[in-house]
Amino acid sequence: MEKTTIMVVDDSPFALKQIRDLVEDNGYEVVGYAKSGEDGIKLYQEIHPDIVILDIIMPGIDGLETAEMLMREDPKATILMLSSLCDTGTLDEIRGIGLKYLIPKPWDDEVLLATLELLKKQKNETERND
Amino acid sequence: MTDVLNITSLFDKVLTGVTCVLTNISLKRIELPGKRFPNGGYRISVHTMGNFDAYFVCEIDRLLYEDIIAGMHGGTSPRQEEKMLYMFEYMNIICGRVVSIVNNMTGNASKLSVPVSRSDKEDRSRIQGKEIGQPLYYRAETGYMQIEIYYTLH
Numbered sequence: 001m002e003k004t005t006i007m008v009v010d011d012s013p014f015a016l017k018q019i020r021d022l023v024e025d026n027g028y029e030v031v032g033y034a035k036s037g038e039d040g041i042k043l044y045q046e047i048h049p050d051i052v053i054l055d056i057i058m059p060g061i062d063g064l065e066t067a068e069m070l071m072r073e074d075p076k077a078t079i080l081m082l083s084s085l086c087d088t089g090t091l092d093e094i095r096g097i098g099l100k101y102l103i104p105k106p107w108d109d110e111v112l113l114a115t116l117e118l119l120k121k122q123k124n125e126t127e128r129n130d
Numbered sequence: 131m132t133d134v135l136n137i138t139s140l141f142d143k144v145l146t147g148v149t150c151v152l153t154n155i156s157l158k159r160i161e162l163p164g165k166r167f168p169n170g171g172y173r174i175s176v177h178t179m180g181n182f183d184a185y186f187v188c189e190i191d192r193l194l195y196e197d198i199i200a201g202m203h204g205g206t207s208p209r210q211e212e213k214m215l216y217m218f219e220y221m222n223i224i225c226g227r228v229v230s231i232v233n234n235m236t237g238n239a240s241k242l243s244v245p246v247s248r249s250d251k252e253d254r255s256r257i258q259g260k261e262i263g264q265p266l267y268y269r270a271e272t273g274y275m276q277i278e279i280y281y282t283l284h
Contacts (some may be wrong), residue, residue, distance in 0.1 A: 011244070012219035013212045014202050056149075057222060057245050084226020089239030105223045106151055 004120050007032040007047060009066065010055035010082065011038035015105070019053060022109050028116065038067030044070055046075070051119055056083035056090070068097050078123045080115060082107070135235055137228075137281055138263040141186070145266070145277065152220065153201025155194075157268040157275065167191045167274065174217055175248050176225045177256055180240030182232045184281035185256045186225050191215075191273025204224045218245040236283070256280070 006028050008016050020030045032047045034040035038060055044052065052070065056063035063081060070077045081094050088103030094102050101115050146157050169192040178184045190198070199216040200207050208216060222245055229242050263279035 012215060012222070013208065014216050017203070017208075022238045057226070057242055057244060084223045085230050085233075085242055086226070087230040087233035087239070089233055090230070093239075105226065106148065 003029040005029050005031045005049040006051050007049035008053050009034045011035045026113055041067055041069055049089045052079045054079055054081055079121050119120040141228050145224050148224050153198050155201055155270050157270050160267050160269050162235035169193050174221050174245050176221050176245045177243045178240045181238040182240040182283045187278040189276045194270050197272045221245040226269055
């Protein structure tokens with residue numbers, strides 16, 4: 001069975017390692033990594049991953065702006081936001097740009113995996129309906 | 131608001147809790163230590179933008195810095211060029227958690243900067259005009275950590 005592909009956009013190699021170690025044991029494959037929003041946008045155009053895991057606080061453009069640009073580029077982009085900032089205001093901002101989920105750092109592995117599964121199912125259903 | 135919201139106490143709880151979760155290191159809060167950084171140290175700072183206008187400064191002993199990073203990296207050290215990035219993420223997670231709690235309590239939406247490694251002189255302009263929280267001192271097996279918090283809550 002083909003693995004669901006993930007691209008990680010986060011300036012922290014710690015976050016990349018944690019995500020990679022977790023998801024690659026659970027049926028996913030990390031196919032790309034970018035340390036900034038600008039690089040993430042370019043990389044997305046090259047590799048078109050199934051899911052993007054995107055940090056908010058990064059040098060240069062932040063994750064929210066990156067997500068908006070990705071969705072303008074590809075309205076079907078599936079994005080999961082990650083952040084140390086996890087207050088209701090930040091969640092409102094994320095929902096305001098059309099995304100649903102925010103995983104707080106440090107995350108609970110089961111919550112991250114369950115959210116990825118949910119996104120994978122939603123993406124599959126959308127593609128079936130098209 | 132600052133009487134009800136004790137920023138120093140909040141930071142202490144978050145720092146010790148998150149450090150334990152990320153690294154298995156137990157930070158013990160102490161009074162002002164004597165010779166703090168016999169092995170040399172590092173200074174990392176983070177600031178906020180918004181109603182909670184804060185500046186957090188972490189000074190850490192070189193050996194404790196190495197231990198925290200190794201703790202985050204599963205017990206071994208990452209590549210030399212990545213080490214400070216691990217420390218930046220450590221500070222990002224702790225300060226982000228603190229700012230999130232303050233945001234939820236105040237109903238405001240302050241943001242957090244990317245952590246940087248800065249000298250004492252470079253910090254001075256960020257400190258001006260802010261209230262000074264009680265400094266926090268910690269000891270772990272391999273060294274000390276000091277946290278300074280400067281803030282204004284509008």
